[in-house]
Amino acid sequence: MIDVENLIKEFGPKRAVNGVSFTIRRGEILGFLGPNGAGKSTTMRMITGFFPPTSGRVRIGGHDMAEEPIAAKKLIGYLPESAPCYSDMTVNGFLRFTAELRGMRGAQIDAAVAKVAGLCFLEGVLHQSVDTLSKGYRHRTCFAQSILHDPEVLVLDEPTDGLDPNQKHEVRQIIKRMGQTKAIIFSTHILEEVEACCSRAIIIDRGTVVANGTPAELKARAETAGSVHLRVRNVAAETLKSKLGSLPVAGRVSLQDNPDGSLSARVFPRDKSTRADLSLSVAQTATQSGWSFDELHTEEGRLDDVFRAITLPDSVKTRE
């Protein structure tokens, strides 16, 4: 549904987006990650046709944004980053206005407004003026506007920003539900959100895509991914290290003293092929040696480790 091909956007001498390409199919929810200023919003503004790209192409459901902007825009629901609303209107007036621009008429408008007002918990404020609303309500009003016409494509720039935990949960549920039949791209800083609802994630840094895969694939790129963590009591550090290190499937072993007197060992696999057998071997060694252990698990890797490793500027990396 969304086809982005080699997008480039320059503002004067500065290149904000540098050759971004990806495709989102129906039924996919793409999480769009990146540090501030990486080019997320600029990319989304090009997808929705607000910014014309310096070069490259955006196609929405087969319609080229540059050649058939109206046909393409009809398919999109968009929540801009600041969730702007016309502050001199009531919530109801605002939603009806956007519905009319979306080509709806009469009873269709009533039904659509009633439906999104229910979905986004806006019933209580429908006849209140937008500028009297709290930030969370304003945000949900703008979000309601984006799903009002049941669009094929949803582009959401930080949809959960500024919401309380309950509202965040609700918005995520809506996104997940709509994601079953639509193509959705949303940007966020919250990595758990990506794990919770995305079928795929893209990390963008300084205008280029630096990672593209399922959340599990991305997590596997973490340094600690696949290592086995074992916590034991009353075992000498030396024995622990030599025994685990001598396993044929094991690579490096690192130890750590815990405040409660126990000892933690992190065993890295020798290479990728030995990952699967590692935890079993460690468990066998532990039982055969008669160690008392209270924790044993395989590390999945953490998305924020991957995020940090990929997007930290080189200068910061060397400093650490």
Place this chain on the structure above:
Amino acid sequence: MNESLRNIWTILKRELNGYFASPVAYVFIVIFLLLNGFFTFMLGGFFELGEASLSRPFFNWHPWLYLFLVPAAGMRLWAEERRVGTLELLLTMPVTAAQAIIGKFLACWAFLALALALTFPVVGSVYYLGHPDGGAIFAGYVGSLLLAGSYLAVTVATSAITRNQVISFILSVVICFFLILAGWEPVTSLLVRWAPAGLVELVTGFSVMPHFASFQRGVIDFRDLLFFASVIVFSLFGTSVILRGLRGA
């Protein structure tokens, strides 16, 4: 109704409601009518003139009255949209920039037309006191409306340049002031003394004054209509260029 007309209508309606949702509209209309009355009856010497005509006491003041009131009414059209960020929302809807520009322009123009229509007691007075030339009054109103439309189109363009309404206001006052001065008699008579005839003609050609003057005399000339229409079309087209430019095209 076809789709683009419907979009224009939707935007027009919203914009017009926006005026009346706040006290701005009422304040504006009251000030406009008060000033009109003041100029007509006090400064214009409506009674002293002793003629049954609105040309001198009433319409004569409009280029100056509009100079401040029209930019005040139109300055927020795009500037506010840019400041709040709704510009992004509006232009990512299935609406062309041209439809949005025309819708906003027509909304504000209709509002100005309403304010102008509310000056009807002046017409009543002149009919009560004498036997005026109805055609001349009608032509005067048409000219006044077109004059307001021209200033407004300029204001629409300047309000797209900035997110600050004050800057938009000042810019449009300056430009409209030029449109007056270029053909205002005291200025042109000064110019004639040293400038070649061609230059004088070129400068006065930009002015709204000679064109408005013929409406005031009761003449609706095609060339004058064309002049105002081209100021409006040029300014609105300029607005679309400005909007495209600020999206970084």
